[in-house]
Amino acid sequence: MKILALDSSGLVASVAVMENDNLIAEYTMNYKKTHSQTLLPMLDEVKKMIELDLSTLDAIAVAAGPGSFTGLRIGSATAKGLGLALNLPIVPVKTVDALAYNLYGTDKLVCPLMDARRNQVYTGIYSFAKQENASDYQLEEILPQCAVELQEIIEKLNTLGKEVIFLGDGVTVYKEKIEELIKVPYSFAPASCNRQRAACVAALGEELFAAGKIQTAAEHEPDYLRLSQAERERLEKQC
Amino acid sequence: MKNEKDVLILAIESSCDETAAAVVKNGREVLSNIISSQIALHTLYGGVVPEIASRKHIEKVNQVVEEALKEAEVTMDDITAIAVTYGPGLVGALLVGVSAAKAIAFATGKPLVGVHHIEGHISANYIENKELEPPFACLVVSGGHTHLVVVKDYGEYEILGKTRDDAAGEAFDKVARAIGLGYPGGPKIDKVAKEGNPEAISFPRAKVSDAVYDFSFSGLKSAVLNYLNSCEMKGIEVKQADVAASFQKSVVDVLVEHAMLAVKEYGFTKLAIAGGVASNSALRSAMQEACKKNGVTFYYPSPVLCTDNAAMIGAAGYYDYIKGIRSGYDLNAVPNLKLGER
Secondary structure (H helix, E strand, O other): OEEEEEEOOOOOEEEEEEEOOEEEEEEEEOOOOOHHHHHHHHHHHHHHHOOOOHHHOOEEEEEOOOOOHHHHHHHHHHHHHHHHHHOOOEEEEOHHHHHHHHHOOOOOEEEEEEEOOOOEEEEEEEEEEEOOOOOOEEEEEEEEEEEEEHHHHHHHHHHHOOOEEEEOHHHHHHHHHHHHHOOOOEEEOOHHHOOOOHHHHHHHHHHHHHOOOOEOOOOOOOOOOOOOHHHHHHHHHHO | OOOOOOOEEEEEEOOOOEEEEEEEEOOOEEEEEEEEEOHHHHHOOOOOOHHHHHHHHHHHHHHHHHHHHHHHOOOHHHOOEEEEEEEOOOHHHHHHHHHHHHHHHHHHOOOEEEEEHHHHHHHHHHHHOOOOOOOEEEEEEOOOOEEEEEEEEOOEEEEEEEEOOOOHHHHHHHHHHHOOOOOOHHHHHHHHHOOOOOOOOOOOOOOOOOOOOOEOOHHHHHHHHHHHHHHHHHOOOOOHHHHHHHHHHHHHHHHHHHHHHHHHHHOOOEEEEEOHHHHOHHHHHHHHHHHHHOOOEEEOOOHHHHOOOOHHHHHHHHHHHHOOOOOOOOOOOOOOOOOOOO
8 A cells, every 4th residue: 555644743743654564655744834834745746756656545644643733724624635635544553652652662662752842741651562462562551542741751751760861842842841750761862763753643544544544535634632712712711 | 618718727725714616717707606605603702803814714615615616617627727816815814715726726737826816806706797997097096996997908907095094994893893883884884874874974085194095994993983982971972883883974075085086187087996895885976976976987896706716816816817827836825915016
């Protein structure tokens, strides 16, 4: 199967094309231009470079949240437009899961951190485990992706008591605070594997596609993990 | 349905609180015009909430496009080009339509045309008035815009005047809220005003001293609020319908006066109105009368084409398309895009 993957959930814009475990192309940018200006031109460039015939694609995987609301919508709207025109299903991939997948196979815990503003991070805790008789590791959620305060996730890691690797743009924002609060052995992933990559979205997307976890392009929408400010304030007033 | 030479535009509009798609043939014939309105949702908050609008757009965008194709009885293959509103408007809302339209253009290899929202409103007049061609004067009045424009040619505009503060529709919304009518203010005031006396209260007709064609509505809005306050202080009962009618008259008088001034000064024989407020019944009849008196032909779109819709974007997109205007895959939303700029 051939899958196109997009990730514009954070500061990074990334596009990948993967065919049967073979990463044919990946284009990742971490630059100040808005995703609206970069994502589709990047895809166009990839298409030209690898002479991609769009009609040979089987699915479009997209980092479907959490993340920057606008960034998520640029990725999802692009995926929906492609899905509509090419009559392809969408494979929504959890953003934090895909970020964790960067560290495939580690025996440490993995804790991705994305800056979620309002004093919170989008995060989760993961490990890689092998099923009996299996040759490949599976990504396992110890704490599924969520929006919490940094302190809360660090306390959870301290309770778990195992060595952890942090990654994601939240590390840049919270490094000092992490070092101050963490009580277990820890490290920060290097720049080669500490940001969103569409290849990770594609790889997880392939697994999800095989498991039938797909949506139509019409029904797909991002999973923000958060209400809008107006909805939140309205609910608070009602309580 | 489609001849070889026909140009079919698939248009998408998501600049504010309507998710819309349409198929338009040769700029003037609407084959479908699908609008998914969010008004009911935003009513809970007393106005448009940008983040909620953006979320709703992404939920609906494919649905409206698919319905537009289906109702037009065409397939994507029949479409000549994709047109999309890229400004002005709410940036998050615009980005949904822009991103989806770009992806559709990319996936199908069809040309992409970024369209100015106000150009769309003006072009709504072409749809039902097949004989209307530039040059003409156009008054664009909506919740976000109040522009008096000379349409010199297709896609060529000269702005004679615009609002210095609130847009006309914004004033309707704010006054409607103050007198307890709620959102959306335009249609509610229009309805209630029919029961009221437009001469009951004397509200100001604001002029901008150094620019005869510019508008200012914030003073009028304040005058209404002051009037309501003073009634409360004196214990006088406020007649909602009279306030609505008097306020509306004040807005309409200014709009008509400015438009007529422009028509006389520049010698136009044609005047069009466009935008959400263009469906206001008092404005339509007052403008009609003034045009008749001055020997000017008056054009106005049906209410469904006054509100935000994609058919108007298809009409404007067609004229941009035949002029050779194309947008790249880096097309971005431009929330404060000026009319006549690209």
